[in-house]
Amino acid sequence: MDxxxxxxxxxxxxxxxxxxxxxxxxxxxxVNLSQPPCWRRIKRLEDEGYIDRRVGMLNRKxxxxxxxxxxxxxxxxxxxxAVGEFEERIRSYPEVTECYTMMGRTDFLLRIVTxxxxxxxxxFRDHLSQIPGVLEINSSxxxxxxxxxxxxxxxxx
Numbered sequence: 001m002d003x004x005x006x007x008x009x010x011x012x013x014x015x016x017x018x019x020x021x022x023x024x025x026x027x028x029x030x031v032n033l034s035q036p037p038c039w040r041r042i043k044r045l046e047d048e049g050y051i052d053r054r055v056g057m058l059n060r061k062x063x064x065x066x067x068x069x070x071x072x073x074x075x076x077x078x079x080x081x082a083v084g085e086f087e088e089r090i091r092s093y094p095e096v097t098e099c100y101t102m103m104g105r106t107d108f109l110l111r112i113v114t115x116x117x118x119x120x121x122x123x124f125r126d127h128l129s130q131i132p133g134v135l136e137i138n139s140s141x142x143x144x145x146x147x148x149x150x151x152x153x154x155x156x157x
Contacts, residue, residue: 003157005050005157008033008041009041009045009050010154010157011030011031012027012031012038012041012042012045013045013050013051013154014151014154015027015030015031016042016051016054017150017151017152017154018151020054020055020056021056024038024039025038027042057150060113064115065113065114065115066115066116067113067114067115067116067117067119067120067141067142068111068112068113068141068142068145069111069112069113069114069120069139069140069141069142070109070110070111070112070140070142071109071110071112071128071137071138071139071140072102072105072106072108072109072110072136072137072138072139073086073106073107073108073109073110073134073136073137074105074106074107074134074135074136074137075107075108075133075134075135076133076134076135078133079133079135080107081133082132082133083107085131085132085133086108086131086132086133086134087099089127089131090108090110090131093123093127095112095113095114095120096110096111096112097111097112097113098110098111099111106136106138112139117141120139124137124139
């Protein structure tokens, strides 16, 4: 992929990913541009797909969502035919905040956010273990959060 970002574009992206509530004029001031060309750059970055969306980050602990669980899912050989159905079902569960297709000993890695272990157990019993084609489920409870960020390492771009 041909990435066409200059230093100012990267600065704009850094600012937006660290605080999406900044206005175009605030961003312009911080990157030493006037507001109209800064707004045009932001619009171009959106149009070209560098900015996917702008969201507010909620504090999961403040909301009582204290438990993060990482779950590895392995499908049966026949279950591999139902990958699309598995993915569709997983997308429908709000507890699953991330899902990745994996290469290696498991087929999927899920990040699940919930109130407590008993709430996860109910989700496991009522939903996750009921998906057709699931052979094996291994879950690990995160004890503490050492680092969590949604910010991408733009210095590598």
